Amino acid sequence: MGLQEEIDKMRQEIRADNYSMSIGEWISLYENEEIDIHPEFQRFFRWSTIQKTRLIESILLGIPIPPIFVSQREDGVWDVVDGLQRLSTIYEFVGKLKNEDQEIIEPLMLEETKYLPNLKGKKWEDSSDPQNSLTTAQRLLIKRAKIGATILLKESDEIAKYELFQRLNTGGSIATPQEVRNCILVMFNQEMFHWLKNLGQNEMFRECIALSERPLEEQYDMELLLRFLVFRTIEEKEMRKIRNDLSGFLTEKMVEMAKNENFNYSEEEAAFKKTFEILYEQMGSDSFRRYSPTKNKFLGGFLVSAYEVIALGIGYNYENLSNSHIDVTERVKQIWISPEYTNWSGSGTNAQRRVPRLVPFGRQMFQ
Template identity: 30%
Template sequence: MKPWNPNDIRITTKNFTIREIYTQIEDKEPDQEKELDLAPDFQRTFVWNTKQQIRLIESILLGIPLPAFYFNQDKDGAQQVIDGVQRLTTIKRFMSNQLELKEEHLEYLSPLKGATFSSLDPATKRRFAGTQIVAHVIEPQTPDDVKYDIFNRVNTGGSPLTAQEIRHCMSKERSREFLRKLVESSSFEQATGKFFWSKDSSGQWIRDSKRMTDREMALRFCAFYSIPLNKYASASSLDVFLLDFARWLDQQAKPADLKKLETAFHQAMRNCHLVFGVGAFRRWHPFNLTPSGRLNRAIFESQTLALADYPTEIVVANKEVIQKSLRDLFKDPDYDTAVSSGTGSYRKVVDRLDKPRKALVKIFI
């Protein structure tokens, strides 16, 4: 990250009541964004258990001050929660009567066992709803790369947000929905196998976002597919490059742009599965010719971007030679390093994206 000028930072510290925060989360005019966005799709990764939630509500009822929250404000005045998602989600659940205070998790207020918000006596409800919280609001004048760095620095909770989770919180519904649609498609599921699925307590298979690794992979594909590599050279970091592209998806991309990206993404997924099967997006041992290790995001970029524009029939007809050509790249020390360490550097991005493309061009000359 380039050093940034502290004078660029615009932060306002505001006091809200819990009632005001709840209203901002719940109120939404038709065809308008919420005043305060908890990133609904992000809540699939809501990780607090019942005990953590009830202890938070008990603390508020006891009058214990909450740690400060961090909000991101966009140019339209809407705000997204960056730090404090778990706490505000818990408060929202309680005030919506979705959380019941269970005796085994109450340390001091056991007489409230079984209570929901609506069942509290009027005085207790007023005290809870009138509790003041402090929020640091990062104003829209603050550059996005500076905002990202601030959120990364203050992100100190029990389950710190990943880089993609921060980008997700800073994004709008348009890019969130677009990336969700890509990673929940059958072509992506087939290409990545069961990597983004896990079994729940009952033994049923459920989709697991792996802290939004899937969204980051889709975003990286779309960004590098759309933007010339020489422009990546001027980016201060891979994370900021991806954040800028997410902003483009939200604010500037036309429907035709999104359709083109979607088509290329699905074609890339199908082709990678045809060529590599379960070995797609994994390192191949250069001598015993077998895939190994876990799914690798850098190899995902390398293989998908190389194969995105080839018709299926051509890939099927040349499957073996394509696989060998891309597999042999792991014998090249520069390529192997480009997909295994320091993968955000410009030189390594060029190596892992250009080398497979050139290898395929040789096949079809």
């Protein structure tokens, strides 16, 4: 297939439409539950009060706001693909925004800005404090302002929706690829998202990975959990498809899992819990730290290459290991002095070359 055929094929799979809509209409859509902004996303989007205030300032000053990307679901409801921060800010300001428990969030109070210092302390409408509320004319100015909608129609290839979400959100307010993945999973399979989130709270897992605050904030624990699910039983030939993009490979496999109606939640949960129970009991927070044979101790912080060998090796063999009295610590020490591990876990080795070698090696080590 030539380049033009590839272009033509993909263009057919992405069907879009454009509307110009007033902010009043965007508010009505939310009130009538005809748009889904996924309250689960709110933790991944980190707009400060001043960023929110600047959006309201832009609307009041007539500065054009970029369009909102939405995807039309089978039931006609719009899923927000890009523009969650903008819509959430507007809904929070007018006192309509709800959290995951369907409770109204405290309405936004604005801060002063360079061009409109008198925005400081202003609210949408507060009958008990009219002095600090917008006037009727100012509220109408906002409600009549336009924000375009680009609608990805339901005839579009569903993968295009997630691809678009990823491209529009990577490098914006979302800090990491896993946060983008979490949002994609919420859009595609909320049950799986909440199941994953609950698994990630497992105390033995958290103790073994022993991550600092920053990676936890950036959802790295969820990425490690996803790596466990994706690579635990994957065939070796599949791993060779990683090429240069481990992040894209993980996203692709996650979407496959989310679409799989026969996904075995209980089997995967049993493998996960047993793996980290074994590690917790024998190694705890040393599980994925570097072992120094000369000092006979574990040093430093979490290493993903150690996780790929040890967690996935135990996960693959967990049923056999459950009933045996294997000395896991001794096996882990053997891994650290084996050339197979040292050759493929160095800082110069990329994931494309590392994973297809280390995962099978881990499976052998814990047979």
